[in-house]
Amino acid sequence: MSGFVTSSTIVPFRKDRLHDRVVRHLALRVIRDYKTNADVFLPTEADLCRQMEVSRTILREAVKVLAARGLLDVRTKTGMRVRPRREWNLTDPELLTALCEAGLDAHTVRAIWEVREAIEPMAAELAADRATPEEIEQIHSILRRMEETMDDWEVFLQADTEFHQAIIAACHNEFLERMCLNICVALHASRGVTAQERKNIEAAMPLHRAIAGAIAHRDGSAARAATTLLLRLTAQQIDAVLRTATA
Numbered sequence: 147m148s149g150f151v152t153s154s155t156i157v158p159f160r161k162d163r164l165h166d167r168v169v170r171h172l173a174l175r176v177i178r179d180y181k182t183n184a185d186v187f188l189p190t191e192a193d194l195c196r197q198m199e200v201s202r203t204i205l206r207e208a209v210k211v212l213a214a215r216g217l218l219d220v221r222t223k224t225g226m227r228v229r230p231r232r233e234w235n236l237t238d239p240e241l242l243t244a245l246c247e248a249g250l251d252a253h254t255v256r257a258i259w260e261v262r263e264a265i266e267p268m269a270a271e272l273a274a275d276r277a278t279p280e281e282i283e284q285i286h287s288i289l290r291r292m293e294e295t296m297d298d299w300e301v302f303l304q305a306d307t308e309f310h311q312a313i314i315a316a317c318h319n320e321f322l323e324r325m326c327l328n329i330c331v332a333l334h335a336s337r338g339v340t341a342q343e344r345k346n347i348e349a350a351m352p353l354h355r356a357i358a359g360a361i362a363h364r365d366g367s368a369a370r371a372a373t374t375l376l377l378r379l380t381a382q383q384i385d386a387v388l389r390t391a392t393a
Contacts, residue, residue, distance in 0.1 A: 147168050147303060164332060165199065165204060165207055165208060168200055168204055168205065168207075168208040169200060169208045169211050169212065169240075169336070170244065171198070171238075172188075172194075172208055172209070172212055173212060173215075173217060173241065173244040174244055174248055175204055176188075176212070176217050176218070176228055177244055177245060177248040178248050180228040184342045186222055186227070186228045187224075187226060188218070188225065188226040188227075188228065189224045190225060191206075191225075191226070192208045194385050196307065197329060197390075200356075200357070201250055201285055203351070210312065214235075214236040215235045215238050215240070216234040216241075217229060217234055217236075229374065232391045237325070237328045237329060238328070239327075239329075240329075242328075242329060246329075251339055255384055256384070257336060258329075259377070259380065259381055259384060261329065261379055262380075263374075263377050263381075265322070265325075265326065266310065266313070266373050266377060267370045267371075267373040267377070268370070269313055269314050269317050269322065269373075269374070270313055270331075270360070270366075270369035270370055270373040271366035271367070271369050271370040272316075272317040272318075272319065272359055272363050272366070272367065273285075273288065273313045273314075273316035273317050273361050273363065274360055274361045274363075274365055274366040274368075274369040275366050276318050277316035277361055278316070281312065281315065281316040282316075282361060282362050283363060284312050285290050285313060285316070285362075286358055286362065288305055288308050288309045288312055289309060289354060289355065289358045291305045292306055292309060292354065293351065293353070295349050296344065296348070296351070297344070299347070303345060309354065309358075313357070313361070314326045316361070319386060321347070343383075343387075346383045347369070349379060350376060350379060350383075350384075353373075353375055353376040353379065354370050354376065356368070356372035356375075357372045357376065357377045360372055
């Protein structure tokens with residue numbers, strides 16, 4: 147059964163980059179407030195314009211963006227309906243950024259991990275066969291940076307993300323690289339779930355070394371196996387973090 151959700155308090159926007167700010171606000175509002183509701187409508191266009199102190203033109207432009215990303219269904223004389231989450235374009239980088247900003251729940255984190263499990267072992271195997279000497283050196287250079295930054299989890303997390311991106315790039319598969327580029331925001335956030343604890347970083351580093359070593363030795367089977375073990379360890383760490391968070 148459809149219905150309207152009562153509006154929450156909204157702080158009027160400053161006028162700089164107004165379009166982007168309205169898009170971001172509406173996306174976060176849908177993600178945070180309406181994602182569990184089926185066939186829910188946003189407040190009317192007039193109400194939203196009044197709440198955010200923006201023109202109908204600005205609001206309509208923002209709504210078009212969110213409709214293209216699958217969040218909203220705009221119907222003449224009916225209003226702006228929030229579409230079911232399964233219809234959202236979750237490969238859109240901007241939408242993924244908003245999802246991460248809204249806070250990743252257990253379901254989303256596990257879904258991202260399943261994507262990693264499907265992609266990364268294959269990518270490591272391909273990289274062992276296709277990586278150039280320069281790409282192998284880059285992978286090892288990033289690995290050394292990871293080892294040097296284990297006490298600074300934010301810097302380590304960036305290096306960890308670059309490590310896996312370098313492996314993807316070494317596959318020389320433009321479709322795989324484009325797909326991973328689109329979801330890199332979410333992958334980065336999912337790694338951050340476990341990287342905040344030093345013990346998790348220490349447990350994962352030997353497997354990162356094994357992956358880099360296998361790629362350097364052109365041993366695709368070993369690279370795939372080490373990546374699979376790393377992802378199994380990551381899954382265990384994610385479950386532990388999420389259990390602690392919900393305890």
